[in-house]
Amino acid sequence: xxxxxxxxGGLGASRRxxxxxxxxxxxxxxxxxxxxxxxxxMEILRSPLAHARIKSIDATKAWAIPGVxxxxxxETMASRNLAWMPTLSYDTxxxxxxxxxxxxxxxxxxxxxxDPYIAKDACEAIVVDYEPLPVIINPQQALAPNAPxxxxxxxxxxxxxVFDWVVGxxxxxxxxxxKADVVSKLELHYxxxxxxxxxxxxxxxxxxxxxxxxxxxxxxxxxHIIRAAVALVAELPEHMIRIVSPDLGxxxxxxVPVYPGYVASILASILLERxxxxxxxxxxxxxxxxxxxDIYLRGEMALRKDGKILGVRMHTDSDHGAFFSDAQPSxxxxxxxxxxxxxxxxPAAHLTARGVYTNKAPGGVAYRCSxxxxxxxxxxxxxxxxxxxxxxxxQAEFRRINFVRDDDFPHRTPFGFLTDSGxxxxxxxxxxxAIGYQDFLRQKADAxxxxxxxxxxxxxxxxxxxxxxxxxxxxxxxxxxxxxELRVHLTGKAILRTGxxxxxxxxxxxxxxxxxxxxxxxxxxxxxxxGDTDTAPFGMGTYASRSTPVxxxxxxMVSRKIRAxxxxxxxxxxxxxxxxxxxxxxxxxxRSSPDRGVTIQDCAMAAYTNVPDGLEPGLENNAYYDPPNxxxxxxxxxxxxxxxxxxxxxxxxxxxxxxxxxxxxxxMIVEGQIMGGLTEAYAMASMQFITFDSEGNCVGSxxxxxxxxxxxxxPGFELHEVVTPCPHHxxxxxxxxxxxxxxxPAAFVNAVMDALKGTGVRNIxxxxxxxxxxxxxxxxxxxxxxxxxxMDDT
Amino acid sequence: MSSLYVEVSPEPASDVPxxxxxxxxxxxxxxxxxxxxxxxxxxLRSGFGLTGTHTGCxxxxxxxxTVLFDGTPIKSCTMLAVQADGHEVLTVEGLxxxxxxxxxxxAFKDEHGLQCGFxxxxxxxxxxxxxxxxxDPTEDEVRWALSGNMCRCTGxxxxxxxxxxxxxMLRAKAGN
Ligand code: FES
Ligand code: FES
Numbered sequence: 013x014x015x016x017x018x019x020x021g022g023l024g025a026s027r028r029x030x031x032x033x034x035x036x037x038x039x040x041x042x043x044x045x046x047x048x049x050x051x052x053x054m055e056i057l058r059s060p061l062a063h064a065r066i067k068s069i070d071a072t073k074a075w076a077i078p079g080v081x082x083x084x085x086x087e088t089m090a091s092r093n094l095a096w097m098p099t100l101s102y103d104t105x106x107x108x109x110x111x112x113x114x115x116x117x118x119x120x121x122x123x124x125x126x127d128p129y130i131a132k133d134a135c136e137a138i139v140v141d142y143e144p145l146p147v148i149i150n151p152q153q154a155l156a157p158n159a160p161x162x163x164x165x166x167x168x169x170x171x172x173x174v175f176d177w178v179v180g181x182x183x184x185x186x187x188x189x190x191k192a193d194v195v196s197k198l199e200l201h202y203x204x205x206x207x208x209x210x211x212x213x214x215x216x217x218x219x220x221x222x223x224x225x226x227x228x229x230x231x232x233x234x235x236h237i238i239r240a241a242v243a244l245v246a247e248l249p250e251h252m253i254r255i256v257s258p259d260l261g262x263x264x265x266x267x268v269p270v271y272p273g274y275v276a277s278i279l280a281s282i283l284l285e286r287x288x289x290x291x292x293x294x295x296x297x298x299x300x301x302x303x304x305x306d307i308y309l310r311g312e313m314a315l316r317k318d319g320k321i322l323g324v325r326m327h328t329d330s331d332h333g334a335f336f337s338d339a340q341p342s343x344x345x346x347x348x349x350x351x352x353x354x355x356x357x358x359p360a361a362h363l364t365a366r367g368v369y370t371n372k373a374p375g376g377v378a379y380r381c382s383x384x385x386x387x388x389x390x391x392x393x394x395x396x397x398x399x400x401x402x403x404x405x406x407q408a409e410f411r412r413i414n415f416v417r418d419d420d421f422p423h424r425t426p427f428g429f430l431t432d433s434g435x436x437x438x439x440x441x442x443x444x445x446a447i448g449y450q451d452f453l454r455q456k457a458d459a460x461x462x463x464x465x466x467x468x469x470x471x472x473x474x475x476x477x478x479x480x481x482x483x484x485x486x487x488x489x490x491x492x493x494x495x496x497e498l499r500v501h502l503t504g505k506a507i508l509r510t511g512x513x514x515x516x517x518x519x520x521x522x523x524x525x526x527x528x529x530x531x532x533x534x535x536x537x538x539x540x541x542x543g544d545t546d547t548a549p550f551g552m553g554t555y556a557s558r559s560t561p562v563x564x565x566x567x568x569m570v571s572r573k574i575r576a577x578x579x580x581x582x583x584x585x586x587x588x589x590x591x592x593x594x595x596x597x598x599x600x601x602x603r604s605s606p607d608r609g610v611t612i613q614d615c616a617m618a619a620y621t622n623v624p625d626g627l628e629p630g631l632e633n634n635a636y637y638d639p640p641n642x643x644x645x646x647x648x649x650x651x652x653x654x655x656x657x658x659x660x661x662x663x664x665x666x667x668x669x670x671x672x673x674x675x676x677x678x679x680m681i682v683e684g685q686i687m688g689g690l691t692e693a694y695a696m697a698s699m700q701f702i703t704f705d706s707e708g709n710c711v712g713s714x715x716x717x718x719x720x721x722x723x724x725x726x727p728g729f730e731l732h733e734v735v736t737p738c739p740h741h742x743x744x745x746x747x748x749x750x751x752x753x754x755x756x757p758a759a760f761v762n763a764v765m766d767a768l769k770g771t772g773v774r775n776i777x778x779x780x781x782x783x784x785x786x787x788x789x790x791x792x793x794x795x796x797x798x799x800x801x802x803m804d805d806t
Numbered sequence: 807m808s809s810l811y812v813e814v815s816p817e818p819a820s821d822v823p824x825x826x827x828x829x830x831x832x833x834x835x836x837x838x839x840x841x842x843x844x845x846x847x848x849x850l851r852s853g854f855g856l857t858g859t860h861t862g863c864x865x866x867x868x869x870x871x872t873v874l875f876d877g878t879p880i881k882s883c884t885m886l887a888v889q890a891d892g893h894e895v896l897t898v899e900g901l902x903x904x905x906x907x908x909x910x911x912x913a914f915k916d917e918h919g920l921q922c923g924f925x926x927x928x929x930x931x932x933x934x935x936x937x938x939x940x941x942d943p944t945e946d947e948v949r950w951a952l953s954g955n956m957c958r959c960t961g962x963x964x965x966x967x968x969x970x971x972x973x974x975m976l977r978a979k980a981g982n
Binding site: 028029031032033034035036037038039040042044045047129208209210211212259260261262264293294295515516517518680681683684687688689690691692714715716720722723724726728729 | 841843844851852856857858859860861862863864865867868870897898899901902907911914915916918920921922923924925926927930948949950952953954955956957958959960961962963964965966
């Protein structure tokens with residue numbers, strides 16, 4: 013029998029969160045809360061222009077302001093070989109501009125002063141003389157003949173192309189199209205968006221000359237990657253670098269890249285030998301850091317009359333801004349875009365992807381997303397709806413007949429991934445039932461007679477989480493495994509550390525639950541620590557919903573190693589041989605007399621007080637987990653909407669989410685993740701985008717222009733679950749953080765497009781702002797491109 | 807001056823004006839000399855060490871800096887410290903009693919009304935003032951009341967649940 017797993021806070025317990033105890037008291041420890049003795053403050057001067065040559069920088073007046081300690085410019089950085097830094101995608105990025113600025117908001121100079129107000133004053137006192145250059149704001153302009161060269165700093169760069177990448181089976185796909193009864197086409201734009209956590213980025217660099225040790229407190233989702241990067245960029249020995257990621261006020265992918273502010277604060281601290289704090293303001297965050305999406309997608313689907321999909325072709329043009337600095341697995345230039353159509357049984361597919369430089373902030377980060385899967389799944393589900401419409405088929409039925417069936421696993425996807433589990437049809441059924449599909453179709457038909465526009469949108473998808481196995485996944489050559497270290501103290505309490513880094517996902521709560529599940533140590537007896545590279549084992553951090561699939565697996569594996577050693581101690585205590593011992597949650601007992609047993613706590617005590625000959629004392633271990641495959645959760649999101657034909661405003665009537673993320677460690681937290689994700693999905697579909705005018709001015713540099721939904725706009729969500737355990741994960745979990753953000757947007761857009769069915773409108777690009785919807789309804793045409801700059805402006 | 811030691815800058819910026827303010831923060835009068843341009847949020851955080859009040863947007867949009875000013879929620883990133891002279895400010899640090907949490911804090915934990923926790927202090931303070939005005943609100947009323955506080959993590963549903971649960975606890979308490 014063993015212990016009651018739910019009572020000890022094991023797997024499946026909706027355990028209340030440990031971290032909340034400090035957050036609800038205002039005792040979190042975020043970057044800006046940290047104060048070090050003698051600390052100075054750094055501010056960044058940014059470029060007002062999107063593309064310009066720097067003729068001169070005069071900082072004399074800034075130096076003269078009392079309290080100013082240091083002014084850094086590109087020149088200072090260059091003299092230390094730090095004007096440029098390598099990105100996580102084999103490109104280079106300017107730390108402080110030397111030759112020219114390439115996007116609005118680019119870092120031009122930094123001031124370090126006694127307080128942040130003085131530093132800001134001094135930034136304003138710096139005079140920069142710019143010579144404006146022609147500006148490129150989208151791929152169409154970037155690829156035009158004779159387009160100005162943005163990256164003239166790079167020796168072999170002759171055009172604005174970052175990469176050209178191809179995957180899939182061209183011949184097979186051509187043949188599929190030759191056989192098609194119907195070819196359905198779709199072209200769309202996924203607008204530029206910003207992950208925009210409530211907390212901006214920041215760092216405190218603290219270089220101690222007496223020990224040569226550099227400690228950097230930093231808002232990073234991946235502290236170990238940062239340590240490696242600093243070791244390479246600053247040429248400091250890695251053991252003399254300590255990166256500490258404190259409590260993070262959200263991340264969502266924004267806190268993965270290495271930003272110039274971090275590097276400048278490090279150099280400032282080395283030069284001044286004092287701690288230097290840099291806290292980015294919101295505008296700095298929105299205009300210069302990790303953008304997402306901004307991609308033009310087009311494709312076509314070869315269809316048989318009976319609804320079978322025969323093949324798919326896709327092409328993407330992605331806008332990476334001035335530097336290719338988003339972290340993608342090295343092998344995959346357009347991330348995991350080729351996970352598109354993975355839940356459908358499609359014989360052949362082909363994808364070409366082109367990335368370009370523009371005069372915009374570096375973009376393309378995985379915003380609550382596994383490397384471009386959001387764009388992939390959005391295209392997939394919009395394409396599927398368009399195809400169903402072209403065939404005149406019911407959109408649910410069209411999906412069902414093309415789904416990979418439950419008994420077809422493992423299944424090779426059209427682009428070569430291996431999916432291993434799922435119950436797609438069942439998830440769809442649960443969703444249709446919950447939303448009342450047939451009823452709604454009747455309501456819709458009745459409403460139509462009265463001139464009301466109702467619509468229903470479905471989005472179903474399986475996406476790859478948990479990057480990833482070392483055969484295929486690395487960033488800068490570093491393999492994407494993860495780690496956990498567990499120390500059980502003599503009284504049976506424990507501390508667990510992992511290479512991941514929580515940003516609100518609740519690792520401090522859930523990792524302890526995995527230990528409880530594996531060892532029977534109550535979760536309340538396990539402290540969880542992450543984010544300090546001096547103490548945490550090496551790991552690749554938290555993004556791409558990889559924590560549970562990779563670090564979470566490592567937690568289970570290290571617990572099992574501890575259990576294996578505890579078994580030896582138990583045998584010693586019970587004076588029987590190991591083979592005669594059985595395990596139940598929290599306790600070893602003698603098989604032939606189950607009453608004779610010792611608890612895991614007894615074993616822990618013995619590890620320090622009563623160790624048999626030949627056994628090493630202590631009870632601690634670590635595990636590095638290299639996942640055999642990605643994990644493949646499945647989700648079905650269904651939204652119903654009403655569109656007001658008079659105004660173009662649309663309201664969500666109902667939203668149902670069915671998530672199969674495998675075994676749920678803490679159902680309360682899983683549901684919290686799904687609701688948060690659905691809200692970001694709704695945000696993207698309805699209001700959230702960042703655009704640029706023809707001069708490259710960022711429209712969306714603050715929360716008055718960049719709209720995020722509040723409690724008032726956000727609809728309610730109804731959540732359901734299906735559980736198909738992951739066959740290769742030690743506890744059967746698949747990960748969940750991003751699923752709703754990835755799959756959600758298409759449900760809302762499909763719903764609005766369904767409401768407009770029959771008007772001849774095939775596509776409105778996100779966000780579906782009322783004026784765009786109104787334009788589509790009244791003009792009866794598609795509305796495409798990034799507002800307000802339309803594609804035909806180019 | 808009761809400090810044992812105060813460091814004085816060797817080259818004081820003589821033209822920097824300073825004003826003395828006294829603000830009752832969480833029930834305790836606190837006095838400070840401030841530059842007139844200093845924001846209240848920064849005085850609370852850097853001056854008084856009350857880092858539970860966060861700053862996020864600088865434009866009065868996000869609400870992570872919300873405190874109660876004479877009982878009313880205000881955004882402390884958009885108020886000067888000198889404007890608070892002679893007034894009462896309640897921050898998240900003043901929410902719990904000596905031994906027990908405020909029902910709103912309990913409810914946020916119980917209903918999973920927070921993830922990263924960055925918006926939470928502001929949310930809870932807005933909720934406190936709101937529930938004092940409207941002890942038995944509808945879901946829509948809660949949503950409207952919270953619309954000046956943004957959260958990027960939770961999707962609001964559990965925040966709304968937390969506030970409704972807190973309202974119930976507070977009503978039960980008041981009934982006793
Ligand atoms: S920081 Fe005050 S409202 Fe955002
Ligand atoms: S909990 Fe993270 S912003 Fe609200």
